[in-house]
Amino acid sequence: MKLTTKGRYAVTAMMDLALHESDSRHVALKSIARHQEISVAYLEQIFAKLKVSGLVSATRGPNGGYRLSRPADSISIFEIIDAVDEPIDITRCHGKEDCQDGEVCLTHELWTDLSRQISLFLDGLKLGDIVKTPRVRQVAERQSMRCAANEYTQRVSFS
Amino acid sequence: MKLTTKGRYAVTAMMDLALHESDSRHVALKSIARHQEISVAYLEQIFAKLKVSGLVSATRGPNGGYRLSRPADSISIFEIIDAVDEPIDITRCHGKEDCQDGEVCLTHELWTDLSRQISLFLDGLKLGDIVKTPRVRQVAERQSMRCAANEYTQRVSFS
DNA sequence: GCTATTTCCGAGTATTTTACTTGGTATTTC
DNA sequence: GAAATACCAAGTAAAATACTCGGAAATAGC
Numbered sequence A, B: 001m002k003l004t005t006k007g008r009y010a011v012t013a014m015m016d017l018a019l020h021e022s023d024s025r026h027v028a029l030k031s032i033a034r035h036q037e038i039s040v041a042y043l044e045q046i047f048a049k050l051k052v053s054g055l056v057s058a059t060r061g062p063n064g065g066y067r068l069s070r071p072a073d074s075i076s077i078f079e080i081i082d083a084v085d086e087p088i089d090i091t092r093c094h095g096k097e098d099c100q101d102g103e104v105c106l107t108h109e110l111w112t113d114l115s116r117q118i119s120l121f122l123d124g125l126k127l128g129d130i131v132k133t134p135r136v137r138q139v140a141e142r143q144s145m146r147c148a149a150n151e152y153t154q155r156v157s158f159s
Numbered sequence C: 001g002c003t004a005t006t007t008c009c010g011a012g013t014a015t016t017t018t019a020c021t022t023g024g025t026a027t028t029t030c
Numbered sequence D: 001g002a003a004a005t006a007c008c009a010a011g012t013a014a015a016a017t018a019c020t021c022g023g024a025a026a027t028a029g030c
Helices: A005-019 A029-036 A040-052 A077-084 A108-124 A127-132 A134-158 B005-019 B029-036 B040-052 B077-084 B108-124 B127-132 B134-158
Strands: A056-059 A065-068 B056-059 B065-068
Touching: A005 A029, A005 A040, A005 A065, A005 A077, A005 A127, A005 A134, A029 A040, A029 A065, A029 A134, A040 A056, A040 A065, A040 A077, A077 A108, A077 A127, A108 B108, A108 B134, A127 A134, A134 B108, B005 B029, B005 B040, B005 B065, B005 B077, B005 B127, B005 B134, B029 B040, B029 B065, B029 B134, B040 B056, B040 B065, B040 B077, B077 B108, B077 B127, B127 B134
Parallel strands: none
Antiparallel strands: A056 A065, B056 B065
């Protein structure tokens, strides 16, 4: 399983959704973009995949946006990353056991073991749990403060 | 910590050395290249780094080659990969906790935890242990058979 | 000494992957 | 009908990866 910034962004964005889970409102990409400093266009790509995987659902139009389609407690980090990043095996043969002349190579099992280990770890981590940690709540708080301030500045300078 | 084919090759090559640990002879890159189907030139790059990290030592000239500088039981897979692959953090901020405006981002701890997890796993795996598994021994056996056959064919076709 | 075999070294390069952007269309609310 | 949003397809610039190439230095055996 590959780990790229895309996967990181996906998890971050999903956490943003999870933080607003109770609001019963949809969250617009624009808002996530502001909070997490990712472009809307890039977020669109990411959310297209998240939607296909059934992790989020969307509504269009004003006040539209995305929401989690399942409770945050039931969504694992693994699922999120798996949805957006190409699932790289670390193996040369893509898990087919034909790394070398149709047979396994010396290190085949090593990489499959490692992959499994990573997957297990990430599958044990649920979005809901992470969002509940004090550290995350604190960061989230900071982010909304900052954005509120920015929006105020914008309003003032436009008037 | 990044995981690329370079890292895979390094581990594979080191296993090749470990398999000949008892021989008290040096193993030439040419031999590893044959066994593992990696070009000598590329192996040279990899071994340059392994040498700097003190994992192997070399002698030049005919019958020269490389050997492990420590017993295989004391060398972890982590050390090998760490020696050849750029140590990527999975974090945006390279572990500095300034991912966002000089502060940590929502997912900072998540990625550092994962990195730690992977490192621990790989550090627990010692070259010596892996080389002792039946599967590896079997694959190694196959490899030397195959190469012996090729060498025979070469000799015959050149004469 | 000569030759073959090996490691050592510095560059260069082709391919692939990543991380985006661009320019539009469709849908919905007010 | 205007604004806000999601949706979609393609293109692109930069970086990383996975190598290759052409030599130079050391060493063993003859």
